Amino acid sequence: MRRHDIVDHAPAGQPFGLDWRRAADGVVLPLVLARFDSATFAAGRFAEAGLACPAQIAGSVRKRQAEYFHGRLCARQALGALAAAGDLSAGHGVGEVGVGAQREPLWPAGVVGSISHSKTLAAAVVADAARCGGIGLDIEEWADRAAAEAMPGLVVSARELAYLRGFEREMARERLLTLVFSAKESFYKGAFGAVGRLFDFNAIELARLDLDAGSLRFALAETLSPQFQLGQSVTVECRVLGAAHVASLFVW
Numbered sequence: 001m002r003r004h005d006i007v008d009h010a011p012a013g014q015p016f017g018l019d020w021r022r023a024a025d026g027v028v029l030p031l032v033l034a035r036f037d038s039a040t041f042a043a044g045r046f047a048e049a050g051l052a053c054p055a056q057i058a059g060s061v062r063k064r065q066a067e068y069f070h071g072r073l074c075a076r077q078a079l080g081a082l083a084a085a086g087d088l089s090a091g092h093g094v095g096e097v098g099v100g101a102q103r104e105p106l107w108p109a110g111v112v113g114s115i116s117h118s119k120t121l122a123a124a125v126v127a128d129a130a131r132c133g134g135i136g137l138d139i140e141e142w143a144d145r146a147a148a149e150a151m152p153g154l155v156v157s158a159r160e161l162a163y164l165r166g167f168e169r170e171m172a173r174e175r176l177l178t179l180v181f182s183a184k185e186s187f188y189k190g191a192f193g194a195v196g197r198l199f200d201f202n203a204i205e206l207a208r209l210d211l212d213a214g215s216l217r218f219a220l221a222e223t224l225s226p227q228f229q230l231g232q233s234v235t236v237e238c239r240v241l242g243a244a245h246v247a248s249l250f251v252w
Contacts (some may be wrong), residue, residue, distance in 0.1 A: 007242035013054035030081035032074040034048040041066035071115040072124035136190025148174035183236040190250040
């Protein structure tokens with residue numbers, strides 16, 4: 001699985017870019033990340049950076065403000081990178097990234113994208129809506145044993161868990177479960193715009209894991225929308241981000 005160690009050494013608070021080259025078609029997506037420390041975050045950063053601060057964020061705790069700020073900061077830079085590469089139609093990709101009813105990002109016209117964050121890392125990825133229907137990005141810290149013990153039954157089925165046991169000589173069980181959790185989160189985020197409703201982790205079932213390639217193939221366990229039908233296969237790609245994080249990306 002590809003690893004990006006630059007994440008551990010990047011200056012805090014300064015967005016930086018990584019190219020995510022999709023294995024399926026070689027398309028490179030502009031992934032922008034930023035390390036941050038919520039303990040030192042000041043709400044004045046919004047005005048300094050020229051980023052809107054919604055009322056619900058202004059009234060929230062410092063941790064949530066830091067997560068939101070750095071996620072939107074990454075999103076703005078990703079949009080700029082996409083426009084600079086000439087991958088957007090004229091007039092598209094301009095404007096703020098809003099907030100939907102389910103707290104999902106509302107992207108400017110002509111853009112699909114996704115934002116994710118952990119306690120210390122934020123990221124955003126965007127693409128031209130003419131080239132794909134949706135995109136989902138998820139970043140997770142590797143789960144410890146206690147967190148992993150809560151995942152069976154909630155995140156993975158008994159059959160998925162039995163399949164994952166075959167990989168425990170190559171990767172610790174906690175990390176395998178983190179991979180699947182992150183992959184299912186990225187699918188949820190990427191498919192949400194088409195599905196338009198909440199759905200559970202058991203909507204997709206792990207069918208194949210390739211640790212070397214960093215890919216997980218799932219089968220739809222139910223029909224979610226016209227675009228996502230029972231039995232359909234979907235693939236999620238994963239990358240290791242430094243020592244503490246893993247990222248997953250779903251594009252359709």
